[in-house]
Amino acid sequence: WLLLGFIRLTVTLPYRAQLSVGRGMGRVLRAVSKRRWRITLVNLEKCLPELDAVARDKLARAHFESLGIAFLEFGMCWWNSDTKLRKLQHIEGLENLEAARAKGRGVILLCAHFTTLEITGRLLVMHTELHLMYRKIENPVIEDVMRQGRSRWRFQSIPREDVRSLLKSLKAGIPVWYAIDQGYRGKHSEMVPFFGSPAPTNVAISRLARTSGAPVVPFFAMRLPGAEGYKLVIEPELENFPSDDPIADALRLNKRLEDRIRLAPEQYLWSHDRFKIVPRD
Numbered sequence: 500w501l502l503l504g505f506i507r508l509t510v511t512l513p514y515r516a517q518l519s520v521g522r523g524m525g526r527v528l529r530a531v532s533k534r535r536w537r538i539t540l541v542n543l544e545k546c547l548p549e550l551d552a553v554a555r556d557k558l559a560r561a562h563f564e565s566l567g568i569a570f571l572e573f574g575m576c577w578w579n580s581d582t583k584l585r586k587l588q589h590i591e592g593l594e595n596l597e598a599a600r601a602k603g604r605g606v607i608l609l610c611a612h613f614t615t616l617e618i619t620g621r622l623l624v625m626h627t628e629l630h631l632m633y634r635k636i637e638n639p640v641i642e643d644v645m646r647q648g649r650s651r652w653r654f655q656s657i658p659r660e661d662v663r664s665l666l667k668s669l670k671a672g673i674p675v676w677y678a679i680d681q682g683y684r685g686k687h688s689e690m691v692p693f694f695g696s697p698a699p700t701n702v703a704i705s706r707l708a709r710t711s712g713a714p715v716v717p718f719f720a721m722r723l724p725g726a727e728g729y730k731l732v733i734e735p736e737l738e739n740f741p742s743d744d745p746i747a748d749a750l751r752l753n754k755r756l757e758d759r760i761r762l763a764p765e766q767y768l769w770s771h772d773r774f775k776i777v778p779r780d
Contacts, residue, residue, distance in 0.1 A: 503640070503644060509571055539563070540556075541774070542773055545694065547764070559769070571685070588731065589731070599615040602606065602714060603774060605670070605673055608609045608678065612767075615766055621654070622731060631674070632675065657675070665677075680773070688701060699774075717755060718731070
C-alpha cells in the first residue's frame with residue numbers, strides 16, 4: 500500500500516519529472532533485487548554476445564531504470580485521464596488493425612513483454628476494444644488494484660489458461676493481446692531458439708490462429724527519448740500464418756521480436772528468467 504500511495508502521488512507530477520523518479524526507483528530496485536540483476540546479465544550474455552562485459556553492465560543498468568519507469572506507468576494507466584495520456588501517444592498502422600478486424604474473426608495482436616507493456620496497452624485501448632491474456636500477480640493488493648484499474652479503461656483481462664474465453668473474445672471480433680516470449684513449461688511448450696539460444700516457448704499461437712481463423716497482427720511499442728511519449732506500431736497481418744509447423748512459426752515470430760528488441764534493447768524485460776536457468780536463492 501505504501502508503494503501504491505507513492506506511485507499515486509508521483510503520477511501527479513509533470514511527465515518529465517515522473518521519468519526521473521522512475522529511473523531512481525529502478526536504481527533502487529537493482530540494488531535490492533540481486534537475483535533479477537543476475538538474470539538480466541545472464542540473458543544479455545546469451546542473447547547479445549557481441550557486447551562486452553562493460554556494455555552489458557551499462558545496458559543492464561539502463562534496463563532497470565526502464566523497469567522503474569514502468570512502475571510509475573502503471574499508475575499513469577490507472578489514474579490518468581485519456582486527455583492527459585493522449586498527448587503522449589504516437590501511433591502508426593491503425594489501418595492494419597482495422598483491416599484485420601474487418602474480416603470479422605477477431606485479431607490476435609502479437610506482442611511481447613517490454614517494460615512499456617501496460618502504458619502502451621492503455622494508449623491502444625483509446626482506439627479499439629482490447630482483451631489481454633495475462634498471468635495473475637502473486638501479490639493480492641497489486642492484483643486487485645490492477646484489475647480495478649484495467650476495468651475502468653475497458654481492458655478485459657483473460658487468465659492465460661482460459662483458452663475458452665480467449666476463443667470467445669475472438670469469435671466476438673475483439674482483438675486479443677497475446678505474447679509468446681515468456682519461459683513456458685506446459686502442454687504446448689517447445690524449445691525454440693531465441694537470439695540463437697534454445698528457450699522454452701509456448702507454440703500454441705499457431706493452433707489458436709488456425710482454430711479461430713483470426714489474423715495475427717504484430718504490435719510493438721517503445722518509450723521515446725526525452726519526454727516525447729510513446730511510439731506504437733501496428734504492423735500488417737502476417738502472411739501465410741500459421742503454417743503446418745508450429746515450431747517454425749514460433750521461430751519466425753521470435754525473429755520478428757528480436758528485430759524489435761534491438762531498436763530499444765533496454766526496454767525489453769531482460770529481468771525475466773526466459774531460459775529458466777537461474778536458480779532461486
